[in-house]
Amino acid sequence: MIKKIKRSIRTSKVLAPLVYQYKKKKFINMLTELAKVYERCKKHHVGLYIFTTPDPDVIRNLTEAEKNRIDNWVLDFNNVTEADMKILQSIYPGGITREYIDSVYDGTKIVDLGNKKMVADYTSKRVNFKNGLRLTPNNPAKYQHKICVFGACTARGTGVEDSKTIPSYLQSRINEEFEGSFCVNNLAVGCGSTLLDDINVINNECFKSGDIIIIISHMGMVLRKYAAELGILALDTSSIFDRPHAIGEWFTDETYHTNEYGNHAIGAFIFEKLKAKGCFKKKEQGKVSVMLPASDTQSIKIIESEEFLRFAEDLKKFRDADYISRKNGAIVMNCNPFTLGHRYLIETAASQVDRLYIFVVEENKSVFPYEDRFELVKKGAADLPNVCVLPSGKFIISALTFPGYFYKDNLKDTVLDTSNDVDIFARGIAPILNITVRFAGEEPLDIVTRQYNNTMRERLPLMNIEFCEIKRKEDSHEVISASRVRRSLEAGDWLQVARLVPRTTYDYLVERFGGKNA
Structure with a gap:
């Protein structure tokens, strides 16, 4: 019921301008920090792109089963019940087991270093983190530039194995068409992280001209509109999942809790948008500008x-x-x-x-x-x-x-x-x-x-x-x-x-x- 009330407020065309102004004021501190990051990116010729996660209020023709999951189901992956398993088995491919579910939701400890948060080192058969990076198994050994992906659980790939995250699928497409051009790094935090957490991680990284920063965020309309005011390309991924489509079951209890099918579709969407912007074209090697950490x-x-x-x-x-x-x-x-x-x-x-x-x-x-x-x-x-x-x-x-x-x-x-x-x-x-x-x-x-x-x-x-x-x-x-x-x-x-x-x-x-x- 609470979810339905919130949705009715968000989707009201009359209230939309007021909702934007309210949220802009509420999140102004982190939005202001985003503007600072963008100014640094422009100065050093580092690309910055934002993609917002699928919004159930925007997606057209959700099935009754999908609506029911959104309205009535909350998945606590620390306490998966038999009822949860029945639903999960209808969503995940290949007759998954409880052991599988436990394993892909593991490795979620967050370390707060003061100036940034990051996922603690973790090693298993399906989920691996080291120095804040989630393993992207198909990273090339040699490459010209890097794409760093930041964001919450959707970007990190909570609930899927290393090879089935959005960054992994994005890397696959790059390898197929532009081999050796970019290495995709998964630096997403998740576990309730915010845009400010993403910005703090960005501010502790080094980039050089030609590198790309991607933020995958749950903030929806307010972030897209504010980003547009700054001149940042910010796109909604919701339309990917308008039915009819051939993607299959692509999320669990919320549309931003995507499974491998949802991640594959979003990874392909991001690739095509970056390709259309000419991001993968070889550029003449001029003077390299280095974007050092803002926190140094x-x-x-x-x-x-x-x-x-x-x-x-x-x-x-x-x-x-x-x-x-x-x-x-x-x-x-x-x-x-x-x-x-x-x-x-x-x-x-x-x-x-x-x-x-x-x-x-x-x-x-x-x-x-x-x-x-x-x-x-x-x-x-x-x-x-x-x-x-x-x-x-x-x-x-x-x-x-x-x-x-x-x-x-x-x-x-x-x-x-x-x-x-x-x-x-x-x-x-x-x-x-x-x-x-x-x-x-x-x-x-x-x-x-x-x-x-x-x-x-x-x-x-x-x-x-x-x-x-x-x-x-x-x-x-x-x-x-x-x-x-x-x-x-x-x-x-x-x-x-x-x-x-x-x-x-x-x-x-x-x-x-x-x-x-x-």
Whole structure:
């Protein structure tokens, strides 16, 4: 009954202008933020398109069964009843089971990072999230641009498996007709997320000219009308589902809760509209403009601070006379303590550049004090002529730029925002020494460091810095890591310690802990 009353108000032609003004006033804050995003997109030649989800008040000729589901059924996917299963089995293809339904509605934990919300990492046979991205299985390995899809549950694909989301179907169509042109990223949040949540995620992403932002929203008429006033193309997907059609049963309890058939139809609709706009045509490669996160004001403030400027002056002392013409690389290391794994990473990176700068994390929040770690790195790399060992100061992996790094043992299931540290390095530190490539070891074990590597992979190329990830050195089929050395020390296994560290580190550890000289 409540749904019917709301519908009668929304569909009244007399009340329509009043409803728009009321909703515009109600949502003015997020609509204003949308306008800011659009201005940034225009400046950097990034496409912005909005598609609103199917509206039952607009769709023509809904069946009686569809109307009944909309008016009288609420699906609580955390408590699916036998009655729910009967309806779901009539909607989903292929005789689905309760196990299937539970699996495709799983993975819905939302993490609030303060400046944005994102879906927590989750892995299963049918639903997978990593670093806020839902898996799009048919993403190309090489591509020119990216399409980032934002929105609520419809965009995320709640209730379907990875290959049956709107972004996955959109990627399929692109692969068929414009192979290698675009990679579609599913960054939708869902679980009651709002347009403002979408904008916050957008404001934390990097884009370059030619990339496309798509927002799939439940806000309907008010968003389309406001977007039109700004000049944004905003289209309603409702007409896709006017009957008669051959799509079949395409939603569950609400028309924005689409199943694979609904998603396939919307994905095709979006593709055709973008194609008609010429979005997939190859464009002449001009100067690339980068749309950096709107939320990176903290990194800008740090780079402009007096303390950073003093740090920058100190760094200039380590420039080579011909540093501009040389290929310079960098590695940031904690070395807690320095291992043969670190040595291998330095050797490999040094062989690829003219000068390699090693920044040793200066923050004294590790087992081994900074002064000792710094000396161990210097001694361990002393025979490599093109290596320069430097302190990281307060501006590379520090309590100021990346506090979560020093508590990572307690943050194994936490998603952290590592962008601030990466942006400071790329925008403030790298230009001083003309660093054009940053190296890091692959990180199969440490979730926090892996997130940091992913941030570098995403953001550094947009600021003209190559990111190179090097496969870790192993011993006895296990990665050589500082944590493994520390565990061996705790166990008193000096034979293993000797296999994992260079002689200079071993001698230091023997002197400090009174172990057996090998």
